[in-house]
Amino acid sequence: MKTASVKEPSVISVDETKSPDLGDGGILVKMEACGICGSDLEKVFGQYGQPSMRLGHEPAGIVLEVGIGVTKFKKGDRVFTHHHVPCYDCHYCKHGNETMCQKYYETNLSPCGLSEKFVVPEWNVSHGGVLKISDSLTFEEAAMIEPLACCVRAWSKYSYHQGDSVAIFGVGPTGMMHVMIAQAKKFSKIFCFDVNDFRLNFAKKFNVTDSINSADENRKQKILDHTENRGVDVAIVATSSLQALADAIDMVRKGGTVMMFGVPSKGAKMDLDMNKIYSKEITLVTSYAASDKDTAEALSLIESSQIDVKQLITHTYSISDSQKAFDHARSGEKAMKIIITK
Structure with missing residues (x-):
């Protein structure tokens, strides 16, 4: 499978990688669409100030396989997956600072969202990090859930x-x-x-x-x-x-x-x-990032047509053309939202 990663400053490498191992309680997802956001651009072209350098945290796709113990999801489900999910029990979470939670940073998609296939870990699956999307919602629209969730969180502050x-x-x-x-x-x-x-x-x-x-x-x-x-x-x-x-x-x-x-x-x-x-x-x-509560609200806003995100999507690129996609997103040349597809 193809996976995109930061090779060196300003350079994205798309490599053939092994399909990640599916542990108990996790799910394997085929990526159908994944958006490029400002933090991705900062990781590639700038000096990103957060620990994770993984690309692609706006992915949506189809469940290919479920691990032992998974009952809420099945093969063929159309889903949006959140890359980080907090514990809701630590000092930060109890004060409404979920995106500062240590568990939040430890829960990552493997190898990343900008991959033809990726594994969602058990913690994310069992703690609200995966949302089923309706058949009427395109995968490109579903890839907009996470950035909208970040905006939703900002407005709550x-x-x-x-x-x-x-x-x-x-x-x-x-x-x-x-x-x-x-x-x-x-x-x-x-x-x-x-x-x-x-x-x-x-x-x-x-x-x-x-x-x-x-x-x-x-x-x-x-x-x-x-x-x-x-x-x-x-x-x-x-x-x-x-x-x-x-x-x-x-x-x-x-x-x-x-x-x-x-x-x-x-x-x-x-x-x-x-x-x-x-x-x-x-x-x-x-306001930094979003929690799974914010993504659930964002999905509701999109599915109820209160926020029409599809009008913001101007370009799509294949994962093989990730470098072109990121260069285009960086320049902003006649572009709004750029989505990478399978």
Whole structure:
């Protein structure tokens, strides 16, 4: 079977590997679709700051085989699989910090999600890490469950009201998911920022308040003109750009919230005027990854058509063309979500 991995900085190797051993309680899945996300790109092209370097944590596919003791799933089931599942019993989990749980990091797909076949370990199978998907849902749509779940988790970390305003910095696939969530939550004003003209024009199709180039010298004034000179209630930074983070802090209103959602490179540093944070009473929050509870909510949002993720998928590549797929995702050239298929 073919498996993609990081060979060296900026280089992906697609190698023939042995089918992984199926242990008791696990399931073997044939990958049908797997999305490329920002953390994958950071692993390949950047300086990823988390322990795992495995590629592909947005896979969906078909169950090929089940291990001894598995009763909830059978051969032929169409499933989405979550790569990490927490314990729900440690100090972190009890405080709602499931993605900080040690067990969360220990539960991985083998060899990874970006493989023609992979094993989901017993822990994940028995603790909610596998979700059956309906026949009406395409595998490409199911591959969007995990990134949407990350957005869902982020929105659970701050307060907001119907009619609020939001600025989203970076309108790639997850940025556009934040747009759709804001619309579902009836935000009155939605501003999109990016340096990619294709993505700015793409965002306009969603009837946002304004789609603004991040290099526009009047970008802050445009926000103030639409918000009675206050700034936005919520600013979501869905990019690794530290300049975007600085803009978010500058454009959020007094008492507003800045959500640091994008993945910064390891060692990334910036000068920050902490007096501005203090005097404006800005709440700065971060959100890392998603739990299986978040993926279950994301699946519900997709299957109920509250969030239409399929309109974000612009390109698909075979696993053999993983390098081309990642290069394309990195450039963002006339692209939103890029999916790798079998």
